[in-house]
Amino acid sequence: MDVTVIDTSALGDRSYLVHDGEVALVVDPQRDIDRVTAAAAQAGVRITHVAETHIHNDYVTGGLELARATGAAYLVNAADPVQFDRTPISDGESVAVGGLQVQAVATPGHTETHLSYVVTHEGEQAVFSGGSLLFGSVGRTDLVAPAKTTELTHAQYASVRRLVGESQDDAALYPTHGFGSFCSSGPATGAESSTIAEQREHNHALTDQDEAHFVEQLIANLTAYPTYYAHMGPANLKGPQPVDLAVPEPLDAEELTRRLEQGEWVVDLRERVAFADGHLSGAVSFEYGNGASFTTFLGWVLPWNDRITLAGSREQVEAAIRDLSRIGIDSPDAALGTDPAQLAPDAATASYPRVGWEQMLQERGADEAVLDVRRTDEFAASHVEGAVNVPLHELLTRMDEVPTGTVWVHCGSGYRAGVAASLIQRAGGSPVHVDAGFGDAEAAGVPLAS
Structure with missing residues (x-):
């Protein structure tokens, strides 16, 4: 069994391509599926199954589109009320993916219908735990509804214990969250890899033998999370449409000036140092390329569904369009260039210390x-x-x-x-x-x- 990690550092998540050398399973793919198909092509394998661990709260899934593009079976919990055709799977069911045996394990907590997948091949085992068991912690339990947080935290405590009980100690652990995502809770370690045995020894959800204490502490340490999360679940239940990652025809100076004067959102992607020194008056600074900050805070701060114009180099705009598509901000407009005076010569400029x-x-x-x-x-x-x-x-x-x-x-x-x-x-x-x-x-x- 071979596992290719597809890292989405901008959101703190990971997707996985799991294969036996011929056919592959993809777990929790992001919306820009070209990265997944490129990884499959490089490995020389055919994607026959795509699996979701849960209805995601922090990104728009690429699972439906990937399944349609490859003809793969799309494994989604039978209990999830999705509005598209899928291959329903439930707790305890197994699916053969070439030489891989994929077993679904119900692990409610992060969501009510969360599944993990235990994949076995020739005695080797890997556990794909989504937002259940993370490196050092577990997925947060307050995203479904505030009234259900306590119930789901108790469920999370039980779920991770069941999951490790049904897995080999030497099984490699592959969570979706826990690498900077606001979907994680508690002291996630930031480690690059781990095993079930390591988590059994060090994960607070497994070492704390007092369930009431665990629940109290996890809930007490939950912090604010991005408001755009409220839009991710509905989009994923409905079935996301294919995404267009092309850079649009750039706005001319007159239209850009008009948008600034009308108070529309013009997002300057340059470094914050350059922005402070001089920028188009009315533009806002969201420096691109600063880890997870750009996507998370733009989606969190700006009003949902307001029109956005990205201003920066072609490379910056192209990358920003890809990142924003993952949280459902599609087809923003563009103003290409890094010199405010050239972008809109007649527009006012500003600076601050x-x-x-x-x-x-x-x-x-x-x-x-x-x-x-x-x-x-x-x-x-x-x-x-x-x-x-x-x-x-x-x-x-x-x-x-x-x-x-x-x-x-x-x-x-x-x-x-x-x-x-x-x-x-x-x-x-x-x-x-x-x-x-x-x-x-x-x-x-x-x-x-x-």
Whole structure:
């Protein structure tokens, strides 16, 4: 048995191509299926089955389109009320994929109908656990409905124990979440690989013998998650349509200027340093290429279904279109170029200061506010003394809470603060972007509180 990992670092997820040298099973494919078909072609195998562990909350699946494109059987839990044809599969059922034997194991918790798959080939075993058992933790249990969180957390506790009980200790573990996805909970380790035996020894869901304590602790540590998650489940139940990843014909300068003047969302993909130095007035900064930050925060911050224009190099725009398609933001418009003056010569331009902690200490006026745009749990753990907290994902709806006058904006690394500074300036405020890691604040002499 061979397993090819298809990593989607922008969302913190993984998909898998599992094969016996001739035929293959794909588990939890992302929407841009060309990566999967390329991996299958490179391995010289034919995809005959596609399997979903659950109805995903953090991305639009590519499973339906991949099954249609390859003629593969599409394995989806028989209990899921999907609106398309699939090959229903239930707890305990097995499917032969060439020489692979694929067994479905019910592992409710992350969702009510979650399945894991135990794949066996010539004595070797691999476990594809989706959002159930992760490296060091488990999938979060509050995405179905708040009222069901406690019930699902108890189910998650039981599920992972059942899963390891039905798997070999030396089985390799392949979760979908846990690599930065907000679908994970607790102390996910960030490890690159693991086995059932390692998890049995170190995973808190398996080592904590007090179920009530586990449930209490997991729920207490759940943090905010992106609002666009609310749109992923319905899209996946309905059956996503094929995606168009082509870069559209770019807007001309006149149309781009009109959109800026009308207050439409023009997203500048350049580095936040370049944006602070000079940008089209009214544009917002979502630096592309910063790990998972771009896709997650754009989808979380901007109003769902509002028209978006991406401004940047062709390479940046092309990559951003692919990333955004994974969360259901399809066919954004484009303005190609990295020089604001050339993109829209008649449009107004703007800039704002960008500083570090030391400069903030030296230059900040006594009556000038510090705005922390990290999540509330981050703020509660430690924050700049006297700072105001408005999390980035709430900023557009709470803009009236941003202090007047010059406001010094910071976050954990500088990325979210760059987005926030651009939104505040767009709303008529006067931001200073503190582009520095919060972990360096105390050493720089910034007084902290908790």
